Amino acid sequence: xxxxxxxxxxxxxxxxxxxxxxxxxxxxxPVHLRGWAVWLGGTPLILFGIQVVTGxxxxxxxRPDPVRAFESVRRITLAMRFGWLIRxxxxxxxxxxxxxxxxxxxxxxxxxxxxxxxELTWVFGMALFLLxxxxxxxxxxxxxxxxxxxxxxVGTNLLGDVPVVGHQLLWLxxxxxxxxxxxxxxxxxxxxxxxxxxxxxxxxxxxxxxxLHGVARLEGDRRHExxxxxxxxxxxxxxxxxxxxxxxxxxxxxxxxxxxxxADPTFTPPHIRPExxxxxxxxxxxxxxxQVGIWTSAGFVGCMMFWPWVDAGLERLAPGRRLGTWLGSAxxxxxxxxxxxxxxx
Amino acid sequence: xxxxxxxxVVALLSLALVAALVAAGSVDARRQAxxxxxxEAMLDDAAQPQIARGRAxxxxxxxNACHAAGGTGGxxxxxxxSGGKVNGLLHLxxxxxxxxxxxxxxxxxxxxxKGDPTGPDPPLHMxxxxxxxxGQEMRDLVAYLMSxxxxxxxxxxxxx
Ligand code: HEM
Numbered sequence: 001x002x003x004x005x006x007x008x009x010x011x012x013x014x015x016x017x018x019x020x021x022x023x024x025x026x027x028x029x030p031v032h033l034r035g036w037a038v039w040l041g042g043t044p045l046i047l048f049g050i051q052v053v054t055g056x057x058x059x060x061x062x063r064p065d066p067v068r069a070f071e072s073v074r075r076i077t078l079a080m081r082f083g084w085l086i087r088x089x090x091x092x093x094x095x096x097x098x099x100x101x102x103x104x105x106x107x108x109x110x111x112x113x114x115x116x117x118x119e120l121t122w123v124f125g126m127a128l129f130l131l132x133x134x135x136x137x138x139x140x141x142x143x144x145x146x147x148x149x150x151x152x153x154v155g156t157n158l159l160g161d162v163p164v165v166g167h168q169l170l171w172l173x174x175x176x177x178x179x180x181x182x183x184x185x186x187x188x189x190x191x192x193x194x195x196x197x198x199x200x201x202x203x204x205x206x207x208x209x210x211x212l213h214g215v216a217r218l219e220g221d222r223r224h225e226x227x228x229x230x231x232x233x234x235x236x237x238x239x240x241x242x243x244x245x246x247x248x249x250x251x252x253x254x255x256x257x258x259x260x261x262x263a264d265p266t267f268t269p270p271h272i273r274p275e276x277x278x279x280x281x282x283x284x285x286x287x288x289x290x291q292v293g294i295w296t297s298a299g300f301v302g303c304m305m306f307w308p309w310v311d312a313g314l315e316r317l318a319p320g321r322r323l324g325t326w327l328g329s330a331x332x333x334x335x336x337x338x339x340x341x342x343x344x345x
Numbered sequence: 346x347x348x349x350x351x352x353x354v355v356a357l358l359s360l361a362l363v364a365a366l367v368a369a370g371s372v373d374a375r376r377q378a379x380x381x382x383x384x385e386a387m388l389d390d391a392a393q394p395q396i397a398r399g400r401a402x403x404x405x406x407x408x409n410a411c412h413a414a415g416g417t418g419g420x421x422x423x424x425x426x427s428g429g430k431v432n433g434l435l436h437l438x439x440x441x442x443x444x445x446x447x448x449x450x451x452x453x454x455x456x457x458x459k460g461d462p463t464g465p466d467p468p469l470h471m472x473x474x475x476x477x478x479x480g481q482e483m484r485d486l487v488a489y490l491m492s493x494x495x496x497x498x499x500x501x502x503x504x505x
Pocket of ligand 1: 040041042044045048101104105108113114118121122123124125126127128129203206210214215216217
């Protein structure tokens with residue numbers, strides 16, 4: 001091999017076995033991933049990448065201090081060059097990420113790719129989902145307009161009703177009994193420090209597991225052909241990334257982000273609502289008594305978290321009846337119904 | 346799809362993205378211009394608080410209803426001698442001294458000259474503000490009106 005002199009120089013000083021490292025890129029993927037399923041796992045990853053880049057740019061001008069937060073968002077939106085674009089990308093890629101995760105979960109659920117030995121891939125996946133919701137909640141509160149301020153107040157209030165540790169949880173999150181300057185500092189820290197760190201760790205674990213197991217073959221799929229991760233799969237992902245960016249930029253130019261009313265702790269606006277992806281739990285908690293709501297929600301999320309084992313248990317209970325698929329679909333339909341209900345009311 | 350076709354798709358999409366970013370650039374330029382104008386207005390107001398107060402008096406008493414925001418005029422006034430429209434207030438500093446202007450506002454313009462002598466009376470006239478505006482408000486309003494100037498391009502053409 002006639003390596004470039006520069007490459008030889010580098011290989012001598014930094015003796016990384018490049019051939020070894022290239023192996024992961026030679027992964028062979030089952031052909032079904034060529035189809036629609038490829039959209040789903042890679043998409044949240046791309047969107048997360050967009051979030052990291054735009055998020056870093058936003059931190060250059062955002063000020064996590066109740067007196068200046070709203071003003072700094074206004075400055076980003078109206079005065080900074082391309083601030084409106086960066087802010088719009090960050091907002092909308094965040095929304096898309098949640099939709100993409102939802103679709104990815106549905107595909108994994110329907111193809112039952114979470115079953116032994118891939119249970120932990122699912123558990124890390126669920127952790128990623130919850131972390132993403134955490135990003136959404138903390139991020140929304142940073143805007144510090146009237147709606148986001150009150151969504152934060154009401155959202156954190158819920159924690160206070162958690163049995164036994166509720167009070168401590170509330171205090172931990174708010175940094176005091178009320179939503180205060182401490183709260184904003186904490187949410188900012190979670191949003192740009194704690195959550196991203198956990199996210200990167202969990203994504204790494206998730207992808208390492210996916211890679212170690214290889215992507216699951218479809219049940220009953222007799223095809224044995226595979227295709228290469230590189231360049232074919234990477235090209236597809238690149239195309240998806242470009243389509244997403246294109247859509248986000250065009251949308252931002254057509255409808256640049258607006259500004260709400262600055263937060264006023266002494267005035268509660270009439271329609272407080274969380275972001276749409278919290279609609280299901282919001283509607284559910286309004287529907288049933290608080291304690292019932294909290295316990296059932298915890299049970300629901302726990303069930304999702306440990307779904308591979310729940311499903312296996314149901315399978316042992318009634319082999320071949322696919323009880324798990326029915327139960328999971330019912331749960332999903334119920335969640336969707338609550339979301340639509342809240343959206344329409 | 347062959348790998349070559351895929352590469353082509355990726356290349357085309359990249360071009361489209363570049364085009365979208367260029368378009369976003371023009372959106373940004375427009376927003377920057379607006380922001381600059383806004384910032385300048387804020388600066389002006391900070392430097393000349395009396396004029397900012399006067400502008401507020403101007404809208405408080407709805408002068409803008411007939412003379413338009415910023416005193417540019419042009420509201421329809423059928424058969425008025427000033428071209429069928431209420432006149433603008435951009436040239437007051439050329440023909441009035443502050444005391445005269447205040448007097449004009451106090452008295453109003455009860456009859457507006459007809460454009461066509463055989464035509465109908467113009468429906469709008471300038472109401473007297475004698476009982477409404479006085480003291481500091483009048484001084485601020487007059488300062489504001491005296492500060493009005495036609496935009497640079499127009500000044501030259503209307504001078505002739
Ligand atoms: C930031 C969030 C996430 C990223 C970046 C991500 C990424 C990926 C990628 C790239 C794959 C490869 C196969 C494919 O593309 O479909 C995959 C597979 C998988 N994901 Fe995720 N994922 C995320 C969240 C989740 C969530 C929320 C779940 C479920 C709760 C989940 C469960 C799984 C499972 C079980 C597999 C293995 C599927 C198989 O082997 O066929 N993931 N993930």
